[in-house]
Amino acid sequence: MPLFFRKRKPSEEARKRLEYQMCLAKEAGADDILDISKCELSEIPFGVFATCKVLQKKVLDLHDNQLTALPDDIGQLTSLQVLNVERNQLTYLPRSIGNLAQLQTLNVKDNKLKELPDTLGELRSLRTLDISENEIQRLPQMLAHVRTLETLSLDASSMVYPPQEVCSAGTEAIQQFLCKESGLEYYPPSQYLLPVLEQDGAENSRDSPDGPTDRFSREEVEWQNRFSDYEKRKEQKMLEKLEFERRLELGQREHAQLLQQSSSQKDEILQTVKEEQSRLEQGLSERQRYLDAERQRLQEQLKQTEQNISNRIQKLLQENQRQKKSSEILKSLENERIRMEQLMSITQEETENLRRREIASAMQQMLTESCKNRLIQMAYESQRQSLVQQACSSMAEMDERFQQILSWQQMDQNKAISQILQESAMQKAAFEALQAKKDLMLQRIRSQEMISEQRWALSNLLQQLLKEKTQREEELREILMELEAKSETKQENYWLIQYQRLLNQKPLSLKLQEEGMERPLATLLVELSAEHYLPIFAHHRISLDMLGRMSPEDLAKVGVTEAGLQHEILRRVQELLDAARMQPELLKPPKAKVLEPLEPTAPEEFPEPVRPSAPPSELEVPTSECVVCLEREAQMIFLNCGHICCCQQCCQPLRTCPLCRQEIAQRLRIYHSS
Numbered sequence: 001m002p003l004f005f006r007k008r009k010p011s012e013e014a015r016k017r018l019e020y021q022m023c024l025a026k027e028a029g030a031d032d033i034l035d036i037s038k039c040e041l042s043e044i045p046f047g048v049f050a051t052c053k054v055l056q057k058k059v060l061d062l063h064d065n066q067l068t069a070l071p072d073d074i075g076q077l078t079s080l081q082v083l084n085v086e087r088n089q090l091t092y093l094p095r096s097i098g099n100l101a102q103l104q105t106l107n108v109k110d111n112k113l114k115e116l117p118d119t120l121g122e123l124r125s126l127r128t129l130d131i132s133e134n135e136i137q138r139l140p141q142m143l144a145h146v147r148t149l150e151t152l153s154l155d156a157s158s159m160v161y162p163p164q165e166v167c168s169a170g171t172e173a174i175q176q177f178l179c180k181e182s183g184l185e186y187y188p189p190s191q192y193l194l195p196v197l198e199q200d201g202a203e204n205s206r207d208s209p210d211g212p213t214d215r216f217s218r219e220e221v222e223w224q225n226r227f228s229d230y231e232k233r234k235e236q237k238m239l240e241k242l243e244f245e246r247r248l249e250l251g252q253r254e255h256a257q258l259l260q261q262s263s264s265q266k267d268e269i270l271q272t273v274k275e276e277q278s279r280l281e282q283g284l285s286e287r288q289r290y291l292d293a294e295r296q297r298l299q300e301q302l303k304q305t306e307q308n309i310s311n312r313i314q315k316l317l318q319e320n321q322r323q324k325k326s327s328e329i330l331k332s333l334e335n336e337r338i339r340m341e342q343l344m345s346i347t348q349e350e351t352e353n354l355r356r357r358e359i360a361s362a363m364q365q366m367l368t369e370s371c372k373n374r375l376i377q378m379a380y381e382s383q384r385q386s387l388v389q390q391a392c393s394s395m396a397e398m399d400e401r402f403q404q405i406l407s408w409q410q411m412d413q414n415k416a417i418s419q420i421l422q423e424s425a426m427q428k429a430a431f432e433a434l435q436a437k438k439d440l441m442l443q444r445i446r447s448q449e450m451i452s453e454q455r456w457a458l459s460n461l462l463q464q465l466l467k468e469k470t471q472r473e474e475e476l477r478e479i480l481m482e483l484e485a486k487s488e489t490k491q492e493n494y495w496l497i498q499y500q501r502l503l504n505q506k507p508l509s510l511k512l513q514e515e516g517m518e519r520p521l522a523t524l525l526v527e528l529s530a531e532h533y534l535p536i537f538a539h540h541r542i543s544l545d546m547l548g549r550m551s552p553e554d555l556a557k558v559g560v561t562e563a564g565l566q567h568e569i570l571r572r573v574q575e576l577l578d579a580a581r582m583q584p585e586l587l588k589p590p591k592a593k594v595l596e597p598l599e600p601t602a603p604e605e606f607p608e609p610v611r612p613s614a615p616p617s618e619l620e621v622p623t624s625e626c627v628v629c630l631e632r633e634a635q636m637i638f639l640n641c642g643h644i645c646c647c648q649q650c651c652q653p654l655r656t657c658p659l660c661r662q663e664i665a666q667r668l669r670i671y672h673s674s
Contacts (some may be wrong), residue, residue, distance in 0.1 A: 010039065020244075035241075036061065038064040040066060060080055069094075070090065072094045073666065076384065079493055085108055124146065136154065144179045445663055460538050496644045524569070561666070629661070635647055638667060
């Protein structure tokens with residue numbers, strides 16, 4: 001049976017739930033409950049019954065699915081105590097459900113059932129039955145044999161048998177009505193509960209149930225405690241299952257949020273990096289343009305300053321020419337000019353070597369210094385004019401002041417250079433910090449990409465494993481189908497050979513009776529494919545005249561159970577009788593002849609019988625004595641299995657063969673010739 005072979009494919013959540021529940025049931029230390037409810041099943045999955053049978057599960061919960069039928073194999077779960085198929089699409093219940101000898105609770109609520117099988121009467125341990133919200137109008141009369149039934153839930157308004165007023169009165173009234181209809185005496189279920197549930201109480205069930213004993217009441221309380229413990233465990237398992245589903249859903253949501261958050265963060269980081277890069281490029285370009293303009297402006301100012309200095313020096317030279325004692329002053333001015341040029345050249349080279357981002361503050365400082373220099377120069381010019389006017393008398397004082405001015409200028413220039421270097425170091429540190437932050441962001445992006453690739457690889461691996469699992473299941477299913485086909489073929493051949501041997505071993509008296517049958521009657525049965533009824537007709541010495549006066553009910557009492565075959569036999573017999581009245585020679589008895597079987601067969605025509613798949617220990621039971629009482633001789637043949645294993649007294653209450661457990665369709669008695 002395929003695991004997910006349905007009309008509608010179940011959802012991913014239902015499939016995961018089914019796999020989880022199956023794995024949970026097979027774990028060591030698991031309880032005796034198999035819960036595969038709410039899995040959107042339209043058929044019972046492969047391996048469910050095997051799991052229940054091997055692990056001795058007491059409870060099978062199948063509610064809230066889409067099941068339309070239960071397989072006949074459900075009768076093999078002999079240890080099952082609770083079966084819940086509520087809220088499904090069941091249209092009938094299999095007859096094999098009567099084999100659940102230990103079933104105590106059966107819930108078929110909210111299905112599409114129209115009738116119940118009479119085999120429910122064989123559930124001698126049933127305590128609770130819920131058939132409400134169905135289309136059932138009649139209860140099987142055999143339900144009166146379930147003496148342990150305590151609770152019966154049904155739709156009283158739609159019931160026809162028992163009547164609505166009886167169904168509305170409760171479970172006790174329904175059981176009393178069914179017992180009355182069946183000719184049984186009603187007793188409360190408490191008097192039958194313990195003998196059915198306990199193996200050592202089998203003898204007490206045969207006694208007169210005058211009333212429950214103290215031991216019965218104690219055992220009933222114990223069973224109620226067991227059921228309450230079961231309900232508590234079931235509730236605990238349900239809470240654990242809900243908690244697991246909640247955590248699973250929460251993990252999936254967190255995973256989705258992390259993926260979404262990582263993608264959004266990645267986009268934001270990329271956008272931020274792009275904006276930062278464009279902003280830096282724009283700032284660098286603007287800074288470059290600004291520095292170029294400042295450099296040109298400073299160069300023009302320097303040129304103008306040099307021009308002014310040279311003009312002033314020319315004026316001083318002219319004044320020195322006019323004054324004889326001003327030669328030393330001219331030399332000092334020339335030295336000063338040389339030093340100023342050297343200082344300016346050094347300042348220009350250092351300014352050009354500075355980075356582009358560090359020039360702005362330096363230029364501003366240099367502008368300030370230039371202003372100071374101009375002020376100093378103006379003061380110097382005024383002093384110098386006064387010195388020239390004072391001539392040699394104030395030459396010493398002028399030299400001293402000039403040296404002081406140069407020292408101040410040198411100090412200011414050194415201060416500007418140190419400030420420029422400090423700002424350059426600060427900008428470098430800021431740039432390194434920004435670059436480190438950018439590298440960290442890129443590293444995070446790469447790690448997220450690596451995690452995404454690993455998740456993708458893991459998902460591909462999981463899909464491949466699921467495909468391989470499905471392929472292995474298909475291969476195993478094909479192997480099982482081949483083995484079942486071979487087993488069925490061998491078993492069928494075995495029973496055919498057994499049946500043929502049984503026919504070859506007919507008693508002599510039965511063969512004489514078959515030979516004494518009217519040939520038209522035997523031919524009629526062969527034409528209707530009812531040759532297996534020849535021994536019955538021969539045993540009862542039925543003739544065409546007797547059949548002409550018989551009814552279908554008479555044929556049913558003889559052993560012909562098929563209604564269509566009954567009417568066809570009577571119709572064909574009537575035609576033969578009508579034809580015989582026209583031609584009496586058709587009904588003349590056959591001439592005596594040597595006795596021979598109807599279908600002579602040689603034993604060597606059949607191959608050596610193949611041993612079937614049933615347990616060989618059962619087939620080796622001796623057939624010379626009854627396997628039930630072990631006292632009398634086996635005289636009854638069970639059809640369709642063909643076993644001869646019971647006497648006439650012990651076979652009456654049996655419904656299945658004691659050897660192969662197949663249902664008994666017909667019983668034939670063997671008469672041994674004296």
